[in-house]
Amino acid sequence: MTDRNEFDDAVFAEARGLATEIAPERDLWPGIEAAISEPVQARPRFMPYLAQAAAVLLLVGGSSGLTWLVMQGDGEDIVNGAPVASLTEFDAEFASFGSGFEDARDTQVVELDFALDRLSPEARADVEENLAIIRTAIDEINTALESEPDNVLLQEMLIDTYRKELDVMREVGGLTKDVMSRQDI
Amino acid sequence: MPALLTASASDYSQSMVVASQPAKSEEAAWIRRAQRQDMRAFEALYRLHIDRVYGLCLRMTGNVAEAEDCAQEAFIQAWNKLDKFRGDSAFSTWLHRIAVNAVLGRMRSSKREQDRIKAASELSSAPSAINDTGSLRDLAEAVDRLPEGARHVFVLSGIYGYSHEEASDMLGIAVGTSKAQLHRARRLLSQQLKKDGYDPEERR
Numbered sequence: 001m002t003d004r005n006e007f008d009d010a011v012f013a014e015a016r017g018l019a020t021e022i023a024p025e026r027d028l029w030p031g032i033e034a035a036i037s038e039p040v041q042a043r044p045r046f047m048p049y050l051a052q053a054a055a056v057l058l059l060v061g062g063s064s065g066l067t068w069l070v071m072q073g074d075g076e077d078i079v080n081g082a083p084v085a086s087l088t089e090f091d092a093e094f095a096s097f098g099s100g101f102e103d104a105r106d107t108q109v110v111e112l113d114f115a116l117d118r119l120s121p122e123a124r125a126d127v128e129e130n131l132a133i134i135r136t137a138i139d140e141i142n143t144a145l146e147s148e149p150d151n152v153l154l155q156e157m158l159i160d161t162y163r164k165e166l167d168v169m170r171e172v173g174g175l176t177k178d179v180m181s182r183q184d185i
Numbered sequence: 186m187p188a189l190l191t192a193s194a195s196d197y198s199q200s201m202v203v204a205s206q207p208a209k210s211e212e213a214a215w216i217r218r219a220q221r222q223d224m225r226a227f228e229a230l231y232r233l234h235i236d237r238v239y240g241l242c243l244r245m246t247g248n249v250a251e252a253e254d255c256a257q258e259a260f261i262q263a264w265n266k267l268d269k270f271r272g273d274s275a276f277s278t279w280l281h282r283i284a285v286n287a288v289l290g291r292m293r294s295s296k297r298e299q300d301r302i303k304a305a306s307e308l309s310s311a312p313s314a315i316n317d318t319g320s321l322r323d324l325a326e327a328v329d330r331l332p333e334g335a336r337h338v339f340v341l342s343g344i345y346g347y348s349h350e351e352a353s354d355m356l357g358i359a360v361g362t363s364k365a366q367l368h369r370a371r372r373l374l375s376q377q378l379k380k381d382g383y384d385p386e387e388r389r
Contacts, residue, residue: 007375007379008371008372008374008375011324011371011374011375011378011383012343012371014321014324015324015328015339015343015344015374016343016344016346017321018244018321018324018325018328018344019240020237020240020241020344020345021236021237021240022236022239022240022243023235023236023239024235024236024239024252024253024256025249025253026253028231028235028239028253028256028257028260029228029231029232029235031257032231032257032260032261032264033224033228035257035261036224036227036261036264036265037224
């Protein structure tokens with residue numbers, strides 16, 4: 001028993017003689033320097049989440065408010081407004097980011113300008129605020145994608161955010177068309 | 186004469202080669218400069234401490250690639266947390282604490298990662314033993330083969346001389362667990378080394 005303890009103690013004492021300083025086989029400094037020299041990468045990655053979250057929140061409130069404002073302003077003539085056109089053809093085209101995407105989006109933007117002119121100042125400000133937030137999110141996601149082009153999450157987020165932009169534009173267009181058509185009768 | 190504080194930033198690396206062990210006041214000056222985002226001062230600190238930090242990582246992981254990653258991670262974390270270093274403990278102890286965290290974080294990250302580390306360490310023949318000679322090499326290899334928990338405590342307490350309080354604090358375990366793991370490590374080492382015909386008296 002004593003022998004075993006002595007052996008243990010001798011081994012333990014010898015362990016103190018093991019090298020505590022071991023030089024790495026390669027210089028690790030360049031990797032460290034590169035890592036600490038980089039500007040904070042997290043910002044572009046997380047900002048879209050924040051911007052998008054804000055956009056979604058405002059979109060929900062803004063869209064409801066927008067509907068209410070439009071209905072308040074000219075709603076007397078709208079007995080039972082027709083549902084907003086589903087425009088599934090847009091979904092299919094935009095979601096795939098096909099060659100016609102830019103043209104179709106430009107068309108929506110032009111139509112939006114006409115639609116905005118028919119809105120009350122409050123409703124117009126509401127729509128423009130929502131769109132500004134969404135477009136900021138789009139810019140931020142695109143910026144993040146420049147450094148991480150293969151990031152599937154960012155790609156999906158970009159498509160989703162473009163879709164939200166279109167939803168707002170279509171909703172505004174649909175509502176104002178309803179208002180105009182009912183007034184024209 | 187160790188490196189002078191008046192040296193220009195570009196002289197830090199060169200001065201570190203000359204100064205194997207700078208005075209405490211010089212290290213303190215480098216720390217203060219690094220805290221003000223002076224990267225060359227931080228490089229001087231890196232060159233001063235890397236061997237000890239890497240040695241600790243290598244002893245704990247038993248794998249060269251993992252040890253390199255952990256050492257790099259430790260210095261990156263240290264740079265990011267430098268403003269929190271108040272000098273309550275020695276800078277080397279503070280760095281070791283970060284390095285231990287880097288090792289534990291890496292090993293806990295996933296079971297698959299642990300399996301990979303284990304497989305890698307089994308393939309290589311105790312890379313941490315390369316700096317040890319004679320019978321110490323056998324001892325280092327036996328340490329590498331210890332179970333993870335026992336190895337971590339043995340490395341910190343048995344090799345680097347940390348107290349159970351310090352080791353348990355670094356590893357996030359109870360002091361009693363640290364003592365039990367050290368006892369287990371000593372028993373396993375003795376069994377293994379006796380089997381291998383190791384003779385500690387040989388070195389005396």
